Structures are given as C-alpha cells and as structure tokens.
Amino acid sequence: MSRDVxxxxxxxxxxxxxxxxxxxxxxxxxxxxxxxxxxxxxLDVDFACTISGFNAEPVIGSRKAWxxxxxxxxxxxxxxxxxxxxxxxxxxxxxxxxxxxxxGTVGGCATxxxxxxRLLNHQSLSPMFLPAALVNMVAGEIAMxxxxxxxxxxTSAACAxxxxxxxxxxxxxAADMCDVVLTGGSEAGVTPLFVSGFAxxxxxxxRRDDPAAASRPFDxxxxxxxxxxxxxxxxxxxxxHARARGAHVHAVLSGFAATxxxxxxxxxxxxxxxxxxxxxxxxxxADVSAADVDHVNAHGTSTPYNDLAEARVLRRTxxxxxxxxxxxxxxxxxxxxxxxxxxxYCVLAIKHGIVPPTANLDRQDTQIDLDIARGAPRxxxxxxxxxxxxxxxxHNAVVVVTAP
Amino acid sequence: xxxxxTLLKELLVTRLRVPAELIGPDVTFExxxxxxxxxxxxxxVVEDELGLCVAEEDVAAHFTVAQAVEALADKAVRS
Numbered sequence: 001m002s003r004d005v006x007x008x009x010x011x012x013x014x015x016x017x018x019x020x021x022x023x024x025x026x027x028x029x030x031x032x033x034x035x036x037x038x039x040x041x042x043l044d045v046d047f048a049c050t051i052s053g054f055n056a057e058p059v060i061g062s063r064k065a066w067x068x069x070x071x072x073x074x075x076x077x078x079x080x081x082x083x084x085x086x087x088x089x090x091x092x093x094x095x096x097x098x099x100x101x102x103x104g105t106v107g108g109c110a111t112x113x114x115x116x117x118r119l120l121n122h123q124s125l126s127p128m129f130l131p132a133a134l135v136n137m138v139a140g141e142i143a144m145x146x147x148x149x150x151x152x153x154x155t156s157a158a159c160a161x162x163x164x165x166x167x168x169x170x171x172x173x174a175a176d177m178c179d180v181v182l183t184g185g186s187e188a189g190v191t192p193l194f195v196s197g198f199a200x201x202x203x204x205x206x207r208r209d210d211p212a213a214a215s216r217p218f219d220x221x222x223x224x225x226x227x228x229x230x231x232x233x234x235x236x237x238x239x240x241h242a243r244a245r246g247a248h249v250h251a252v253l254s255g256f257a258a259t260x261x262x263x264x265x266x267x268x269x270x271x272x273x274x275x276x277x278x279x280x281x282x283x284x285x286a287d288v289s290a291a292d293v294d295h296v297n298a299h300g301t302s303t304p305y306n307d308l309a310e311a312r313v314l315r316r317t318x319x320x321x322x323x324x325x326x327x328x329x330x331x332x333x334x335x336x337x338x339x340x341x342x343x344x345y346c347v348l349a350i351k352h353g354i355v356p357p358t359a360n361l362d363r364q365d366t367q368i369d370l371d372i373a374r375g376a377p378r379x380x381x382x383x384x385x386x387x388x389x390x391x392x393x394x395h396n397a398v399v400v401v402t403a404p
Numbered sequence: 405x406x407x408x409x410t411l412l413k414e415l416l417v418t419r420l421r422v423p424a425e426l427i428g429p430d431v432t433f434e435x436x437x438x439x440x441x442x443x444x445x446x447x448x449v450v451e452d453e454l455g456l457c458v459a460e461e462d463v464a465a466h467f468t469v470a471q472a473v474e475a476l477a478d479k480a481v482r483s
Contacts, residue, residue, distance in 0.1 A: 124448045
C-alpha cells in the first residue's frame with residue numbers, strides 16, 4: 001500500500017473565524033473566543049466558544065440550508081473552502097473516486113432538542129428532524145453538495161473523531177479506493193442540554209465571571225474545558241494524483257495511529273500507556289524519530305486531568321525539544337472537529353513557520369515540563385508536526401504531518 | 405388568521421425559502437420542486453401558523469397553491 005498521501009486543501013469554520021485566513025490570524029494572536037452565551041442563560045455554565053456571523057446560504061443555497069442542522073452547514077461551508085483551496089472542481093471530477101470521511105459525535109443535537117420540545121408541546125414534528133439530526137448526514141450532505149460518490153462515512157470517537165477521520169481517509173487513499181478524500185470533523189453542540197451534560201460531569205470550566213480566561217491549557221489555574229463549535233475539512237489526495245494535476249501540496253499526512261485505553265468511559269488511563277503507544281506508532285508510521293518532532297498541537301483541553309497526563313506522556317515520548325501549543329485556549333474544545341481543525345493548524349504551522357501561542361497560559365503548571373508557546377506566536381521552522389486527540393471511550397488518535 | 409394565497413406564499417418564501425417569483429396561484433408544489441419532505445414541512449409550518457391540525461393527505465404535491473388554499477380553508481372552517 002502506498003502511504004503517499006498529501007494535504008492539498010483546508011477549510012475552517014470555527015469560533016476563531018470563518019475561513020483559514022481569519023482562523024490563523026486569531027489563533028496566532030492568542031485571543032480567546034469564549035464568551036457569555038444567551039442560549040445558556042440560567043445554567044451552571046453559561047458561556048462557550050461559538051462562530052459569529054455564520055451564514056450558510058451563500059454557499060449551500062437558501063432552499064437547501066434550512067434542511068440541515070448547523071453541524072452540517074458549517075461542514076459543507078468548510079468543505080467548499082477546502083476544495084477551492086485544493087483547486088478541485090466538483091463539476092469536472094470523477095466523483096466515484098472521491099470519498100468523504102467526517103468526524104461527528106453528537107450530530108444534530110440542536111435539532112433533536114428543538115423537536116423534542118415540539119413533541120412535549122403536542123406539536124407535529126418536522127419531517128426534516130431525522131435527516132437533519134442523524135450523525136452520518138454531515139458526510140452524506142457533503143457528498144450531495146459536491147457529487148462525491150466514493151466511500152462515505154462518519155467516524156465517531158468522541159473528541160478524537162476528527163483525527164480518526166483523517167486517519168481513515170488516509171487509509172482509503174493508501175488502499176487505492178479513492179483519489180481524493182474530504183476528511184475532517186464537525187460539531188455544533190453548544191446547546192443547553194449538551195452543555196449541561198458536560199457541566200454535570202465536572203468537565204467544564206466554571207469561570208462564569210471571566211469566560212475569556214476560562215480555557216487555559218497547561219496553566220496552573222485551569223479548571224475545565226470550554227465548549228466550542230466548529231468544522232474543519234482537509235482535502236487528502238494520493239500524492240501521484242495531486243502531482244499529476246499540478247496541485248499545490250501543503251503537507252504530507254505522513255503518520256497516523258489510533259489506540260484505546262480500554263480502561264474507563266471518561267477517565268484517562270493513569271499511566272498513559274495507550275497514548276504513548278499511539279504517539280510512538282504514529283511517529284514510526286511517519287518514519288520519523290521522536291527527536292524530529294518540531295511542534296505538537298496538543299489535545300490540551302484545559303482540564304486539570306488531561307493536561308497533566310498528556311504532558312507527562314509527551315515529555316516521556318518526545319523529551320523537551322518540541323514546541324507545544326494548545327489552540328483550545330482560543331477556540332475552546334470543538335469536540336469531534338478538534339482533531340481535524342488542529343491538524344489543519346499543524347499544516348499552517350509548517351506552511352508559515354509559526355507556532356501559535358497557548359492563550360491564557362499565564363503561569364505554567366509546575367508539574368508540566370514542556371516547552372509551551374505562550375504570549376506571542378513562536379517563529380520556528382516546522383518540518384514535523386504532531387496533533388493529539390483523545391476522547392471519551394478511551395479513544396486516542398495521533399496525526400503526524402510533515403513538510404512537503 | 406385566515407388561509408389565503410398571500411399567507412401561503414409568505415410561508416413558502418420565508419420558511420422554505422422558495423423564490424417569490426416562482427409562486428403563483430396556478431403553480432403546483434411539484435413545479436416549485438418541493439419534495440415529499442419539504443411538502444410535509446410546509447404543512448407543519450401552516451399548522452404552527454394557523455393552529456390547525458393538517459394531515460399529510462390534505463395537500464398533495466400535484467395541488468396548485470390555489471387548491472391548497474381551498475383545502476386548508478376548508479380545514480380552518482371545520483376545526
């Protein structure tokens with residue numbers, strides 16, 4: 001199997017901005033996006049990171065957009081940007097060779113909540129309830145929008161879903177089942193029910209008096225993650241296919257590995273053995289050594305437990321050379337989209353030679369012995385970058401991207 | 405609120421985002437390219453707006469908008 005899989009396009013719709021350029025400016029500025037959210041008024045946690053000013057209609061068309069949940073709308077818009085960036089024109093491609101693999105977990109949860117409310121009020125349900133809410137529809141709608149008729153599925157591995165999608169997409173290309181795969185992740189779970197659910201688990205920051213300071217990965221005063229919504233789509237392509245059409249190659253998706261803690265529904269396995277195995281396997285897959293890793297976009301959720309456990313594994317596997325960041329300080333936790341968006345940020349770090357700072361990292365946890373970018377963006381040549389993603393269920397996924 | 409052409413047109417435009425210029429009394433829902441799901445969505449919107457209970461069989465895809473006005477007005481009288 002050929003492992004020659006390259007990244008030729010990126011599309012991002014996140015709290016950091018609509019479009020790649022806006023995203024990169026905002027994460028490099030290290031400016032948090034968490035803010036009070038009126039929909040969450042009266043709840044224990046009433047703030048989140050959301051996308052401002054999003055309008056799907058210009059891309060999707062007004063007659064189609066209302067039929068989709070927000071999680072699908074943002075993914076389709078991100079896919080359109082990624083395809084344009086890749087210079088791919090769906091009107092002229094062989095759609096049978098184009099796959100779609102998107103990470104998703106809670107699916108159209110806002111649609112579910114709205115329709116459940118109607119049921120309780122004895123109102124008729126919308127016939128679009130299920131077509132909008134089912135978690136697979138994000139991939140299905142992308143296929144319809146862009147006539148992508150190849151393998152089509154959603155990967156569901158909680159907060160590792162987006163990274164998992166990149167890995168599975170790469171496997172489809174390596175197995176020559178596709179020439180092109182639109183991979184990524186999407187989540188729009190900032191709803192009263194889901195935010196309250198995460199809050200009840202004790203996973204969310206409770207910093208209601210200062211939401212902008214709430215997502216503070218690796219900081220001594222971190223107290224939980226901040227819910228975010230967003231979508232990231234990455235166009236993966238067989239290297240030979242990209243070269244034959246003269247495409248610009250942003251990076252090589254050179255390594256991937258997935259493991260599972262096989263330990264507990266939500267708590268990470270304390271030794272970090274499965275995470276370590278994922279990192280070492282992904283680096284071996286990329287044919288690079290631990291010392292080659294220039295930059296890590298960590299899972300770094302800002303929960304007390306994750307950040308310390310992850311930092312220990314990173315120190316043990318990579319040593320202290322790599323420049324680590326967590327862009328979740330800016331974006332919050334995009335759940336299923338996180339792995340895809342953060343892999344895309346890794347590609348941009350390679351492209352620009354810049355590692356974005358970890359927002360709100362004022363006082364690094366003294367137990368965390370890593371070189372973490374803070375304050376200002378760090379300029380350094382990035383040849384090898386790694387993105388970690390971990391999810392409830394014990395899912396671990398590690399993506400390695402390298403300079404072309 | 406009573407059922408008339410103006411109201412149905414407004415709901416088609418604002419809620420289903422059908423272009424206003426396509427809608428006339430003699431145009432069918434098929435002509436407007438409403439698939440079966442969109443037609444049921446339309447009936448759901450009408451229910452919400454008028455407080456009626458509309459069954460799926462009350463309005464068919466081959467109905468013109470004028471015929472839908474007639475069918476729904478009849479429901480409004482009886483309910």
